[in-house]
Amino acid sequence: MTTTSGLTRRALLGAFAATACAAAPTYSQAFGILRGAGDVRRIKMYSGRTGESLDTIYWIEGDYIPEALQEVTLFMRDWRNNKMMNIDARTVDIMAAAHNLLDTSEPYMLLSGYRSPETNAMLRARSSGVARNSLHLKGQAADLRLRSRSVGQMFKAASACKAGGVGRYSSSDFVHMDCGSVRQWGS
Template identity: 75%
Template sequence: MTTTADSGISRRRLLGIFAAGIVAAAPTYSNAFGLLRGAGDVRRVRMYSGRSGESLDTIYWIDGKYIPEAMAEINHFMRDVRTGSTMKMDARTIDIMAAAHNLMDVTEPYMLLSGYRSPQTNAALRSRSSGVARNSLHMKGQAADLRLKSRSVSQMARAAEACASGGVGRYSRSNFVHMDCGPVRTWGG
């Protein structure tokens, strides 16, 4: 995994440097359908986790193909940190996150609050909060709860809703947005 603690030049870092140049030159297809809106020819995701202290900045898709090593890094990064269990994250959710990030025109990484949740973690959270769904898409690797310091919940939700590719939940009191690749729907305030 690429973390802030890495100090040398690795193959992954070299690919990132190369792709960063491509990202700057890549067109943005704002009229493309659904989750490709705003994604361009290169897709990149940037996140950090306050729970694990890890950071991730990776290009996971180039010219129509997902990069298996990058997707494996994302799966590990978005693991249930409470149990250490991982799940293959649905690439559609990552695409929605990346497209929304591009639409907001920010360089700040997402703060990942919750990616994959094991059934045990979901049950524990559900026992403490009415806002946790019994059959949460987090348990299928199809959802993420995200925050940005530089954007409001409303701005983040509008960007995700513009992708018209899944569920978008606004949690203004807790200052985060839920994005998933389930049916298109919105909730919260």
């Protein structure tokens, strides 16, 4: 759809999102970024581990859609043992807001969503970079990758949301996003 000025609706929404990101004064810069986007929030992901894909609208006109959030929870389960925990909608909002800022139609590749205590312990034994009390254990974090965007670009987009933790893992080619306190780490 094109406006009379020749700008596409997507370009207008992108400009609004960038403005909202800079102007929203509350915890949830992510919510500010998503405001004005037709009052619809959408998340697109795929998993190389399970072969599954997810493309769902999870929020419309001020309301989360419980069935869609359940789809997100199922999709972001611990793929090693199929254990699940409800995924915090704030994390999904941060992921969606960062994705909107990146202006790509490519879905995220989900590397890690919810982690069971068993999986987290196993990963901690293999790597010093896995937190004992990881927000993955609470369904409040995701490790994501995009082929069409660099780790630096993803890190900047997620950081611009000022709505949670953002970790840059350049050597492993992914970005961590969570709905915990606002903080940044990595290189």
